[in-house]
Structures are given as C-alpha cells and as structure tokens.
Amino acid sequence: MSARAGRGDGGRRGLTRRAALAAPLLALPLPGRAQEGFPSRPLRIVIPFTPAGTTDLTGRLAAERLSARLGQPVVVENRPGAGGNVGAEFVARAEPDGYTLLLTTIGTGAINFAVYGDRMPYKPGDLAAVGLLSRVPNVLMVPPSLPVQSVAELVALAKQRPGGLNYGTAGIGSSPHICTELFALQAGVRMTHVPYRGSAPMLTELMAGRVELGMDNIPSALPFIRDGKLRALATTGAARSAVLPDVPTMQEAGIAGFEATAWFGLLAPAATPKPVIARLGREVDAVARDPAFRSRMAELGADLPSLTPDGGSSPEGFETFLAAEREKWADVVRRSGAKVE
Known part of the structure; x- marks a missing residue:
C-alpha cells in the first residue's frame, strides 16, 4: 500500500511539475491566434496635421466607415508637426499590431523624403502600405x-x-x-x-x-x-473640378502640362503581421469603393475614382503607387530646390 501510494504521489508531483512548466507556454499566443481575432479592441488613426483640413476630413470619414466594417471603434488622433513627420514617426514606432494606423498624405508618403533628406525621422520601409482612400x-x-x-x-x-x-x-x-x-x-x-x-x-x-x-x-x-x-x-487636376466648374485647370489657365493631385491613404508599422495588413487592406478597399464614402468625398471635391493603378486599393497596389510618387516628386523637389534648411 505504502509503496503504491508513494509511486502515486511521485506521479502526481511529476504531473504538477510538467503543468507548471507548461503554464508559461500556454500563456503565450499561438502563431496567428491574435491575428485570427483581429480586431478585438478599438483602433486609432493618427492624422499628422491639425483638425479641419482635408487630411482630417478624409481621416474622420474613413474612420467612421472602417468602424462599421470592423465592428470596433476607430478613434482619430491629431499629431501635427514637421510637415506631418511627427505623426508619421509616431506610427512608424508604434506597436506593429494593426491597431495604430497613419492617415498618410502625398507629403508624409512621398514628398517629405526628398524635402527633408537626411533629416527624415523615418524611412519608407518603416511603414507598410494598407490602401489608398482618395485623390484630391x-x-x-x-x-x-x-x-x-x-x-x-x-x-x-x-x-x-x-x-x-x-x-x-x-x-x-x-x-x-x-x-x-x-x-x-x-x-x-x-x-x-x-x-x-x-x-x-x-x-x-x-x-x-x-x-x-x-x-x-x-x-x-x-x-x-x-x-x-x-x-x-x-x-490642379487634369479636368475641371465638379465642385468648382467655373474655375479653369492650370493647363487651361496657361501653365502647359501642369497636373498634380494630392492623395490620402492608410499605412501601418512595417512589422505588422501580413494577415492583419491583408484584412485591413480588404476593408480599406471596401471603404474606397463604398458609395456613401465616395459620395461624401465627391461633395468635398475629391477626384474620383480613388483607386490605385492596378484597379483597386490593395496593399500591393498602394505600395507600387507610393514608389512611383516618391520618384516623381523627388524630381520636382530637386529642380525647385525646395529643401528644409
């Protein structure tokens, strides 16, 4: 009896030790577990400019539509400064979990890399493309x-x-x-x-x-x-604006070949898991195509359709678009000498 009981106690003690060793492992998220449940809490979109501008208007409209699609609140946070670099750097350094996004502009996504040069606090590779929302x-x-x-x-x-x-x-x-x-x-x-x-x-x-x-x-x-x-x-568009039909384009006003359009999209920290980027990309694409969003943006003067050259607002398409924009505007900055001193 005592020998069998001893063996039983030893077995129980062994099980207890193994359970204790396994507990920390069970506490760790399994690969993909957190991503499968994304999003499970509120998200935020950082707008790198002051309230009331076009970037702010676009970001708040997008946040409203994304919240409805994701089933979670999407909070807008303004972090202006340094031509948008303050807010953009904040997102580049944020936890790469998909819960902090940047409402990027042609400045923070393309032009600033040429204008600020070595003073840029982040690199293109520090942020991952999610999707394009509109062109203006x-x-x-x-x-x-x-x-x-x-x-x-x-x-x-x-x-x-x-x-x-x-x-x-x-x-x-x-x-x-x-x-x-x-x-x-x-x-x-x-x-x-x-x-x-x-x-x-x-x-x-x-x-x-x-x-x-x-x-x-x-x-x-x-x-x-x-x-x-x-x-x-x-x-500055290729054609007259529907909301300012009596105002000529730059080309019509005598500036031959002039065309320049601002744009707005979403970026995430570079190390954000690909499944999370893919999910966000699908939702941003849906927002960009959403009739209510497009109608409101058109009322404000957006140049629609607001899609990337590949016919959609995918992360891959937006990344290709970003690379082309950085090259285009780097040439203009070089020719004009527009630099931060």
Missing part, C-alpha cells in the same frame, strides 16, 4: 484684396516683384507646397514660401491678406471660396 486636386487662391483675377495676372504680378509675393501652404513638404513650387518653375517666377502647421491657420492668414496667395486641397478651401472670402484662380 489642389486649388490656387488669392484673397479678394489682391488685384488679380487670373493666373496670367498673378504671373505678371510675380514677375514685377521677384520673390516679393508670399504664398502660404499647410506646411513644408505638403502637396500644396510642392505644387506651388512646380507652378513657379513652369511659370518662370520666384515667390517666397510661408509654411503653416496645417490648412486652417494658412487659410485664416490668406483670407486676412497676410500672404498674397495660397494653395490648398479643394475640400478644405471650398467653403471659403463659395462664401467669396477667397478667389480661386485654377485647380
């Missing part, structure tokens, strides 16, 4: 106090005052910044850049006449143009 033309504007009615008159004034006209944008490296530099190159004029920390402060200063002209995405500028607080001279 810019609009060249002046306050009513400036006595010009057309692009031709603005160019004539700029040539009379080389470097004397100040133009405002949402920040260094933003699409309005480089679009205006491209305009200056093709028009043969010199102007002085006055960067702001987002569209809202720039538009306020422009309406007050503290800068002579400004460039911005159509959605954020549209209400002020419609109210007569700003005068639109030209838009």
